[in-house]
Every structure is written in C-alpha cells, then in structure tokens.
Amino acid sequence: VQLQASGGGLVQAGGSLRLSCAASGRTFSSYVMGWFRQAPGKERELVAAISGGGINTYYRDSVKGRFTISRDNAKNTVYLQMTSLKPEDSAVYYCAGTWRSWSTNPPGYVMDYWGKGTQVTVSS
Numbered sequence: 001v002q003l004q005a006s007g008g009g010l011v012q013a014g015g016s017l018r019l020s021c022a023a024s025g026r027t028f029s030s031y032v033m034g035w036f037r038q039a040p041g042k043e044r045e046l047v048a049a050i051s052g053g054g055i056n057t058y059y060r061d062s063v064k065g066r067f068t069i070s071r072d073n074a075k076n077t078v079y080l081q082m083t084s085l086k087p088e089d090s091a092v093y094y095c096a097g098t099w100r101s102w103s104t105n106p107p108g109y110v111m112d113y114w115g116k117g118t119q120v121t122v123s124s
Contacts, residue, residue: 001025003115005095010121011085019080021095021115029053029073032098034108035080037091037120046108047093048080058107063089085122092117 007019019035034049048069049058057069066085071078078095096111 001031001097001113003095003097003113005093005115005118008093008118008120010123013085013087013122013124015085015122016081016083017085017120019082019093019095019118019120021078021080023076023078023097023113025076027099028076028097030099031113032100032102032105032107033069033071033078034058034096034098034111035069035078036094036096036108036111037089038094038117039088039091042091044094049107050078051102056102082120085120087122087124090120090122092119094118 002024003021005021030052035047036044037047038044050069054071066083068081094117095115097113098111
C-alpha cells in the first residue's frame with residue numbers, strides 16, 4: 001500500500017487548509033486511516049483517525065471542533081479539513097493506515113503504512 005499526502009502549505013492564523021491522502025490498493029475501504037503530525041523537536045502525535053466505513057472517528061483534544069477527517073472509499077482518499085488554524089498547528093503532517101480493526105487496535109496505536117509528509121505552516 002502506498003500513501004501520497006498533499007495539500008499542505010503556508011496559511012495565516014485563522015485560515016483553512018484541506019489535506020488529501022491518496023492510497024493505492026483495492027482494500028482501502030477496510031483500512032483504518034489516520035493523520036499524524038510532527039513539529040520540530042516534538043514527538044509525532046496522532047491528530048485524527050477514521051475507521052474503514054467512516055463511522056468511527058477520533059480527534060485529539062486540541063483539534064476538536066476545528067479539524068474534520070473524512071474519506072471517500074470510491075476514490076481511495078482520506079481528507080483532513082483544517083479550519084481556524086493556529087501557529088501551534090504548524091508541523092509536517094503524515095497520513096497512515098492499518099489493516100488492524102478499530103476495536104482491537106486503539107486509533108493510532110499501530111499503523112502499518114505511512115506516506116511522506118506534507119508541511120503545514122501557520123503564520124501568526
């Protein structure tokens with residue numbers, strides 16, 4: 001499985017960006033997908049995750065109400081809509097996926113596939 005993230009860029013605080021992650025493979029709809037981020041000098045952290053059918057979602061507290069994760073299984077793509085962006089959201093964002101089920105693998109605990117990151121920079 002190959003993952004390709006896109007959509008990063010430079011935006012002013014309060015602005016919006018939409019990240020996309022295109023996946024290869026014919027079983028995308030069965031994968032739990034997630035978006036992670038890593039800022040310089042900080043550990044990588046899970047931002048949001050979504051189950052294969054899109055019914056279950058997870059958000060870290062700091063992005064709740066501002067970010068929305070979604071997926072289009074017909075297009076093998078997962079999205080992260082980011083609004084009301086803050087300078088502290090600046091990081092390299094990575095998409096990742098796993099074949100492990102939502103119920104047995106807490107969101108983000110183990111991810112099997114990773115894409116290259118896309119830089120998000122929010123200016124104050």
